[in-house]
Amino acid sequence: xxxxxxxxxxWLAAALAVLQMVSGAFALKGAEGAPxxxxxxxxxxxxxxxxxxxxxxFLLLWAFAITDLSIKLVATNSHSMKPMxxxxxxxxxxxxGSMLLWVGVLALSGGLLAAFExxxxxxTMGATLAVQGFVGLGFYAFLLLSSNPxxxxxxxxxxxxxxxxxxxxxxxxxxxxxxxxxxxxLSVAFSLAMGALLTNQxxxxxxxxxxxxxxxxxxxxxxxxxAGSYWAYYELGWGGWWxxxxxxxxxxxxxxxxxxxxxxxxxxxxxxxxxxxxxxxGVLAFSMSMLGTFLVRSGVLTSVHAFxxxxxxxxxILALLGLYIGGAFTIFALRAGAVAEGKRFSxxxxxxxxxxxxxxxxxxxxIVLLGTLYPLLTEAFDVRVSVGPPYFNxxxxxxAVPMFLVMAVGPLLRWKEDKPARIQFEVALVAAVLIxxxxxxxxxxxxxxxxxxxxxxxxxLGVGALxxxxxxxxxxxxxxxxxxxxxxxxxxxxxxxxxxxxxxTQERLAAIAPGGTxxxxxxxxxxxxxxxxxxxxxxxxxxxxxxxxxGGEPVILSPQARNFWSPAQATSESxxxxxWDGQLYAVIGNQAEDGRWQIRVWWKxxxxxxxxxxxxxxxxxxxxxxxxxxxxxxxxxxxxxGDERRADIEALDAAAPVPAE
Amino acid sequence: MRNRxxxxxxxxxxxFFLGLAGYMLTQEKDQFVxxxxxxxxxxxxxxxxxxxxxxxxxxxxxxxxxxxxxNIWASWCLPCIAEAPQLEALKEQxxxxxxxxxxxxxxxxxxxxxxxxxxxxxxxxxxxSEVQLAIGSSGVPETFVIDAQGMIRxxxxxxxxxxxxxxxxxxxxxxx
Amino acid sequence: xxxxxxxxLLALLAIPLAAQDTMPPAPYxxxxxxxxxxxxxxSELMLTLRCLKxxxxxxxxxxxxxxGDMRHQVRSRILAGESPEEIRSWLxxxxxxxxxxxxxxxxxxxxxxxIPVLMIVLVAGVLLRRLGKRRxxxxxxx
Numbered sequence: 001x002x003x004x005x006x007x008x009x010x011w012l013a014a015a016l017a018v019l020q021m022v023s024g025a026f027a028l029k030g031a032e033g034a035p036x037x038x039x040x041x042x043x044x045x046x047x048x049x050x051x052x053x054x055x056x057x058f059l060l061l062w063a064f065a066i067t068d069l070s071i072k073l074v075a076t077n078s079h080s081m082k083p084m085x086x087x088x089x090x091x092x093x094x095x096x097g098s099m100l101l102w103v104g105v106l107a108l109s110g111g112l113l114a115a116f117e118x119x120x121x122x123x124t125m126g127a128t129l130a131v132q133g134f135v136g137l138g139f140y141a142f143l144l145l146s147s148n149p150x151x152x153x154x155x156x157x158x159x160x161x162x163x164x165x166x167x168x169x170x171x172x173x174x175x176x177x178x179x180x181x182x183x184x185x186l187s188v189a190f191s192l193a194m195g196a197l198l199t200n201q202x203x204x205x206x207x208x209x210x211x212x213x214x215x216x217x218x219x220x221x222x223x224x225x226x227a228g229s230y231w232a233y234y235e236l237g238w239g240g241w242w243x244x245x246x247x248x249x250x251x252x253x254x255x256x257x258x259x260x261x262x263x264x265x266x267x268x269x270x271x272x273x274x275x276x277x278x279x280x281x282g283v284l285a286f287s288m289s290m291l292g293t294f295l296v297r298s299g300v301l302t303s304v305h306a307f308x309x310x311x312x313x314x315x316x317i318l319a320l321l322g323l324y325i326g327g328a329f330t331i332f333a334l335r336a337g338a339v340a341e342g343k344r345f346s347x348x349x350x351x352x353x354x355x356x357x358x359x360x361x362x363x364x365x366x367i368v369l370l371g372t373l374y375p376l377l378t379e380a381f382d383v384r385v386s387v388g389p390p391y392f393n394x395x396x397x398x399x400a401v402p403m404f405l406v407m408a409v410g411p412l413l414r415w416k417e418d419k420p421a422r423i424q425f426e427v428a429l430v431a432a433v434l435i436x437x438x439x440x441x442x443x444x445x446x447x448x449x450x451x452x453x454x455x456x457x458x459x460x461l462g463v464g465a466l467x468x469x470x471x472x473x474x475x476x477x478x479x480x481x482x483x484x485x486x487x488x489x490x491x492x493x494x495x496x497x498x499x500x501x502x503x504x505t506q507e508r509l510a511a512i513a514p515g516g517t518x519x520x521x522x523x524x525x526x527x528x529x530x531x532x533x534x535x536x537x538x539x540x541x542x543x544x545x546x547x548x549x550x551g552g553e554p555v556i557l558s559p560q561a562r563n564f565w566s567p568a569q570a571t572s573e574s575x576x577x578x579x580w581d582g583q584l585y586a587v588i589g590n591q592a593e594d595g596r597w598q599i600r601v602w603w604k605x606x607x608x609x610x611x612x613x614x615x616x617x618x619x620x621x622x623x624x625x626x627x628x629x630x631x632x633x634x635x636x637x638x639x640x641x642g643d644e645r646r647a648d649i650e651a652l653d654a655a656a657p658v659p660a661e
Numbered sequence: 662m663r664n665r666x667x668x669x670x671x672x673x674x675x676x677f678f679l680g681l682a683g684y685m686l687t688q689e690k691d692q693f694v695x696x697x698x699x700x701x702x703x704x705x706x707x708x709x710x711x712x713x714x715x716x717x718x719x720x721x722x723x724x725x726x727x728x729x730x731x732n733i734w735a736s737w738c739l740p741c742i743a744e745a746p747q748l749e750a751l752k753e754q755x756x757x758x759x760x761x762x763x764x765x766x767x768x769x770x771x772x773x774x775x776x777x778x779x780x781x782x783x784x785x786x787x788x789x790s791e792v793q794l795a796i797g798s799s800g801v802p803e804t805f806v807i808d809a810q811g812m813i814r815x816x817x818x819x820x821x822x823x824x825x826x827x828x829x830x831x832x833x834x835x836x837x
Numbered sequence: 838x839x840x841x842x843x844x845x846l847l848a849l850l851a852i853p854l855a856a857q858d859t860m861p862p863a864p865y866x867x868x869x870x871x872x873x874x875x876x877x878x879x880s881e882l883m884l885t886l887r888c889l890k891x892x893x894x895x896x897x898x899x900x901x902x903x904x905g906d907m908r909h910q911v912r913s914r915i916l917a918g919e920s921p922e923e924i925r926s927w928l929x930x931x932x933x934x935x936x937x938x939x940x941x942x943x944x945x946x947x948x949x950x951x952i953p954v955l956m957i958v959l960v961a962g963v964l965l966r967r968l969g970k971r972r973x974x975x976x977x978x979x
Contacts, residue, residue: 236898237900238897238898238899240898243893243894243898244893245892245893245894246893276668280671283671284671287675294682298682298686300682300685300686311686311687314686315683315686318679318682318683318686321679322679325675326672326675326676326679329671329672329675330672332668332671332672333665333668333669333671333672336668337665337668346968347968352968355964355967355968356964356968359960359963359964360960363956363957363960366952366956367953367956370948370949370952370953371949373678373681374948374949376681376682376685377681377948378945379685379688380681380684380685380688381945383945384694384933384934384935385934385935385945385946386887386893386934386935386936386937386938387938387940387949388885388887388893388895388938389884389885389895389938390884390885390938390939390940391938391940391949395953398953398957399956399960507869507880508869509867509868509869510868510869511867511868570900572900589867589900590861590862590867592861593861598862598867598868600867694889694932694933694935694936695933696931696932697929697930697931697932697933698930698931701930735858737858737859763858764858764860764902764906765858765860766859766860788860788863789863789864789866789906789909790863790902790903790906790907791906791910793906794906794907794910794928794931795931796931797930797931797932799889799890799903799932800889800890800903
């Protein structure tokens with residue numbers, strides 16, 4: 001029953017998406033103030049559709065929870081003896097389930113938009129809902145026609161195949177759903193941008209409607225990427241936290257676009273400038289989300305492994321991509337010329353700084369996109385090339401360095417026009433920090449160029465990020481400003497972590513016998529013993545490593561080398577020792593012929609700051625949302641009270657005897 | 662006035678990507694890294710015997726006489742089992758096959774040959790993939806055609822299927 | 838993104854046991870050179886060489902046996918006095934540009950460099966156009 005109910009809910013939701021699309025489109029025909037009578041169905045359709053899609057997702061979740069083995073998806077991806085947490089997270093640990101999650105979040109955000117957003121003109125809202133319905137429809141079609149999650153087996157399976165052991169990690173519970181929600185949040189930004197473009201309503205009030213969605217999506221993307229990076233770091237066993245792998249880039253590109261969009265939306269909301277540019281970014285951000293989905297699922301780039309390759313799904317997503325993004329760019333080309341140019345501003349102004357950073361972010365995005373897709377291009381000519389960190393790091397630094405510099409002082413500038421002389425003290429301070437740090441580090445040792453530059457920029461930016469609070473009464477600073485300060489400071493923290501990891505990491509790879517000691521950084525690492533251990537679906541050898549810093553009290557670390565048997569896979573379980581100033585990362589390897597064990601140990605100073613920074617950035621985003629929404633709610637309340645008073649007065653007037661005139 | 666041509670740029674870039682991605686989806690994706698040593702002389706090497714039954718292999722053993730096959734394999738490699746009958750067939754056609762066993766132990770090599778047949782005249786043991794790297798091979802099994810002058814003439818990546826036998830024979834013919 | 842994660846994790850660290858040898862790794866696969874200066878050279882080089890059996894991973898981050906053997910080649914050649922660039926070209930002669938992450942300008946990679954340069958020009962152009970001209974409020978009317 002569960003499966004049939006879920007499937008029925010999905011079909012119904014798809015039908016409602018059609019209704020939402022058609023009804024929303026009728027809104028465009030009506031004149032403002034005299035809404036088309038057919039346009040009234042769009043909002044209810046979106047709300048009910050949201051309920052149905054969410055219901056379908058929960059039904060699948062339920063099927064996974066009770067391990068209903070008559071459903072093909074459950075049988076091929078779950079197992080009755082798995083812990084409940086992994087049963088639940090296994091729901092989206094596969095293609096169909098994750099697409100259902102995607103559709104569920106898409107419908108839910110459409111429903112929220114329809115239910116609560118009252119500020120937009122009806123025509124714009126209708127167009128937005130029509131676009132949202134259109135996007136939803138494509139994904140319903142994808143699910144129902146080619147990836148039905150509720151497909152039944154002719155005969156129920158006796159036992160499930162189980163979930164890939166590597167995915168049985170808390171990381172799967174956090175990383176994919178947040179990234180997804182972020183991707184999908186950008187779909188709302190996309191629909192709103194198209195709605196505003198179609199009805200020529202690109203103005204500050206539109207920007208204020210758009211802003212929470214962009215901020216929300218951006219927070220989720222930031223958090224999702226941060227979590228994913230840490231997950232890869234501790235899972236992969238070599239201490240790497242970012243590889244510029246196509247899959248990682250697929251999540252980074254929407255983030256870059258969303259970051260640019262978030263800033264340009266602010267300019268549009270505050271100053272009514274950057275109209276066309278904001279619309280362009282709205283389309284771009286969502287197209288990057290879809291592009292990522294395409295790259296990852298079609299297997300055009302990551303197809304060494306058979307499980308990722310499915311050209312049929314790939315062509316379906318490519319068709320959707322062509323339809324939505326191609327359509328959006330066409331409409332953009334046709335209509336953007338009609339959008340009046342926004343307000344002008346001078347180069348030394350808040351807008352000027354934001355434009356600069358927007359352009360730099362877009363350039364970085366272009367570099368990442370180029371580097372990611374370039375192998376695809378050469379393969380069309382049967383030439384294989386490798387594009388990796390040695391390309392991405394310097395190429396993106398060309399644009400990131402000026403961006404960080406402007407970012408350190410930009411928030412100090414006033415809107416519209418400012419005199420550079422007014423902030424000369426702050427500029428001098430930031431420059432002094434930058435130069436001092438770089439020269440100090442260069443004198444102290446011979447380190448690679450980019451990390452040293454990064455270190456200087458991080459500290460300068462850290463100082464610069466806090467400067468907007470200087471000389472202000474802290475209790476009177478708006479919450480959203482705190483959000484910005486925190487997010488910018490988070491960037492500095494993260495950059496500091498990356499630079500330290502790049503410049504000061506110490507590595508020790510060695511074969512040692514039990515009882516032997518190796519030195520890495522300030523740490524004496526002693527291999528005490530190696531013993532076999534067993535888990536529910538793996539066996540492992542576990543090392544006991546006593547680590548003591550500068551002769552201090554030893555701490556025991558227990559890295560493992562695991563062998564899973566279903567499916568047969570070997571993994572390294574790293575052991576981490578976290579200190580305030582860094583992390584010790586230990587991995588146990590093979591046993592050499594002579595009985596010694598291979599161990600690898602890294603001391604990574606301040607590496608944790610990379611992810612602390614990521615969390616600060618996300619938290620800053622949350623504060624910004626809270627601040628904006630509070631202001632909006634206050635404003636709406638004030639407006640409502642005004643309306644009420646006016647209504648009261650009118651009522652009084654009506655009740656009063658008609659003056660004899 | 663703004664130049665409206667610019668507004669079409671995103672669409673043009675996107676259309677280009679769409680075309681490329683669509684084209685690549687239809688293409689068979691091959692994962693093989695081809696050696697760029699084809700047409701180059703075999704590098705110098707001398708390997709110990711992989712097990713007691715056959716002599717080891719050195720560059721000198723592949724120079725002079727006629728063209729030969731150099732088969733990179735290992736006892737732990739499953740596709741190597743699949744290609745054993747084809748190697749046997751090639752041997753019956755009078756082809757001399759020199760083997761290089763990658764990261765292998767003598768007892769495992771002997772077991773493998775006892776079970777799946779022995780088409781080789783010599784097998785060198787390459788415990789650290791030294792020769793494999795030197796000739797630009799990136800996996801097991803791979804088979805190279807070496808002509809009488811010790812030049813690498815052809816590379817076959819992956820296990821040899823039945824219809825590859827004729828291809829290899831033709832390549833050997835070309836290398837005469 | 839979960840497919841992504843599966844692909845990503847499996848590509849990077851899973852080695853099917855069925856197709857793995859039991860031989861110990863080459864001497865310098867997991868052991869550093871004694872001279873820290875030489876080791877630094879080697880590790881810098883290893884980070885820019887592609888593991889041919891993995892998906893987008895350098896040989897410095899991989900447990901694949903072949904990556905280990907490549908690390909051994911790099912370290913032992915450095916120890917024998919070869920320069921990192923000699924080793925890189927030795928490998929490129931065998932596997933083509935694919936083996937090296939270090940970008941070099943060639944007939945197949947020039948757009949990777951041309952496009953960023955073009956972008957710098959474009960970025961400068963856009964910034965000059967948007968920010969270069971000063972306009973007063975009177976011109977604001979769009």
